[in-house]
Amino acid sequence: MSAEAAGKILEMLRGDNIHLSGTEISKALGISRSAIWKHIQSLRRAGYQIEAKPARGYRLIAVPAHPTQWEIQAGLGTERFGKDIYVFPEVNSTNVVAFRLALRGAQEGAVVLAESQTRGKGRVGRRWESPAGSNIYLSIILRPKIPPTKIPLITLMAAVACAEAIEETAGFIPTIKWPNDLLVGEKKLGGILTEADMEMDVINFVVVGLGVNCNMTRASFPPSIQDTATSLQEALGEKISRLLLIQAILRNMEQWYTILVQGQGGEIRRRWKELSQIEGKEVAVSFMGAVVKGTALDIDDDGVLLVQEGGGELKRVVAGDVHVRR
Ligand code: BTN
Numbered sequence: 334m335s336a337e338a339a340g341k342i343l344e345m346l347r348g349d350n351i352h353l354s355g356t357e358i359s360k361a362l363g364i365s366r367s368a369i370w371k372h373i374q375s376l377r378r379a380g381y382q383i384e385a386k387p388a389r390g391y392r393l394i395a396v397p398a399h400p401t402q403w404e405i406q407a408g409l410g411t412e413r414f415g416k417d418i419y420v421f422p423e424v425n426s427t428n429v430v431a432f433r434l435a436l437r438g439a440q441e442g443a444v445v446l447a448e449s450q451t452r453g454k455g456r457v458g459r460r461w462e463s464p465a466g467s468n469i470y471l472s473i474i475l476r477p478k479i480p481p482t483k484i485p486l487i488t489l490m491a492a493v494a495c496a497e498a499i500e501e502t503a504g505f506i507p508t509i510k511w512p513n514d515l516l517v518g519e520k521k522l523g524g525i526l527t528e529a530d531m532e533m534d535v536i537n538f539v540v541v542g543l544g545v546n547c548n549m550t551r552a553s554f555p556p557s558i559q560d561t562a563t564s565l566q567e568a569l570g571e572k573i574s575r576l577l578l579i580q581a582i583l584r585n586m587e588q589w590y591t592i593l594v595q596g597q598g599g600e601i602r603r604r605w606k607e608l609s610q611i612e613g614k615e616v617a618v619s620f621m622g623a624v625v626k627g628t629a630l631d632i633d634d635d636g637v638l639l640v641q642e643g644g645g646e647l648k649r650v651v652a653g654d655v656h657v658r659r
Contacts, residue, residue, distance in 0.1 A: 338364060339372045340403045346383070346393035347407070354390035376403075399448055399466065400576040409580055413442035414473065414587040421445070423465070425452040428528055428542040431472035435530065435538040441476040444583065453544065454526055456513065457652075461524065462555060462562075467548040469575055473586065475539040477594050481531050484539065485636030485651065486598050488513050488527045489605045491541045494589040495523060496608050498581035499545070503565050503573055509609040511629075511638050511655045515545070520563035522546055543582065548572045602632050611657070616640060620653030629655075 341362055345353055355366040362369075373383050373391060380397030396404055402418035409415050417440060424430050424447045431445040447470045453461030463470055475487065492509045499515070499522075500506040507515040507522050515523035523545035530537040546554075546564035554562050565573045592600050606612060611629045618625045618640060627642040638650040 335372075336402060338362060338368070339376055340406060342369065342372050343376065343381070343393065343403050344407070346391060350392070352386075352389040352392050357390065400446065400579055404576055405446075405579055405583075409583060411442075411583055411587045413440075414590075415442060415444050415583045416440070417443040419443070419445045421447045423447060423449045423451060426450050426454045426542075427470050427472040428454055428526060428540050431474050431540045431542070432528065432530070435474045435540060439474050441474060441538075442587070443474045445472045446470065446579070454542070455524060455544075456526055457654075461526075461544050462558065463544070464549075464553070467546075467553070468564075469543065469545040469547055469579060469582075471544075471579065471582065472540050472542040473583075475541060475590065477536060477539060477590075479536065479594065481529070481534060481536055482635050483598070484527065484529055484536070485512060486593060486601060486634075487539055487541060487636075488525055489632070489636045490589045490593050490601050491525045491527070491543065491586065493601060493604045493608060494585035495525070495543055495545065495582055498578060498585045499523075499565070501581045501585075502578040503569055505568065506608065509605060510657075511609060511611055511632075512636070512652070517563050517568045519561075521558075521561060522563055522565065522568070541586075545578065545582075547575050547578065598634055598636075602634070602636070605632060611638075611655070615658040617656045617658055618650050618653040619656070620650070625650055625653075626658075 342358055345358060355369050358369050359366045377383055379401055382394040384392040384394055402420050405418055427445040427447050449465035450463035450470050453463035455461040492513055496507050496509055496515060507517055510516050513525040514521055526542040529539045548566045549564040551559055551567055614629050616629045625640050625648045627640045630639045630641050633639055640648045640650055642648060
């Protein structure tokens with residue numbers, strides 16, 4: 334079905350006690366009454382409760398508890414991000430689905446969301462726990478016209494946007510740990526996995542995947558991560574609206590992404606440094622068996638971490654896991 338037409342029908346039915354006949358909707362949208370009926374059936378399958386009475390017409394009674402593309406798009410207010418949203422009950426990984434859609438030509442700003450993932454991907458081949466119905470698993474397709482060396486900046490941009498979206502929705506701002514962890518205290522609240530399709534010096538597209546633990550209690554995490562993972566519910570003592578957080582993420586991402594593609598990466602670095610407080614800290618960064626130890630000095634223009642080793646040598650760290658020593 335045309336998701337757009339279904340969205341328009343929903344918009345007409347929103348509001349208190351609104352009844353509309355098939356004929357009224359059909360006239361307003363310029364489609365047949367039988368097409369309207371098909372859209373109503375599809376919306377019902379997606380979880381909308383819509384009453385249909387012969388004399389009074391259609392009435393929207395309840396919207397689904399999980400975020401649907403239409404709830405997210407209602408009042409979203411972005412220009413490009415979230416114009417196309419694909420929501421699935423379950424996928425292997427939203428990044429894999431988004432990658433496939435991007436290869437088939439999906440436009441910039443298209444979003445893939447799932448209620449659960451069977452093979453949620455973390456960084457460096459790790460698994461991202463993705464149980465159903467409580468968290469956000471979101472991937473967005475970007476087509477930036479920037480050199481591939483700037484890709485790390487996209488991860489920093491996404492971390493800043495996501496942290497600010499959490500502040501808007503939950504009332505506190507998480508810290509960022511280089512390059513992509515969102516933390517509450519020492520515990521991990523969310524993470525970002527950036528994957529790109531590129532040639533030697535051209536980016537074809539980038540998929541930015543965000544995982545945010547929302548309405549999980551400590552006991553609902555697998556025992557292996559109970560001491561290292563947390564959720565917004567754990568931090569706040571109450572559940573948060575995933576719908577409002579998804580909308581805030583898309584709005585903030587669009588704003589920060591615009592800043593990035595306009596060549597103002599310095600703005601992203603400045604905000605990232607404020608939120609990470611990594612400057613001047615003693616760190617150990619491990620990657621593929623090697624460890625770089627020293628003082629975190631800065632993030633360079635490309636989003637690369639600069640670490641000064643004990644002997645004074647400056648190392649550029651493109652990827653790895655940071656351990657803050659003090
Ligand atoms: C990490 O911190 O290791 C990155 C975690 C990224 C998880 C998200 S969930 C949505 C998207 N789909 C995936 O398979 N992974 C990312």
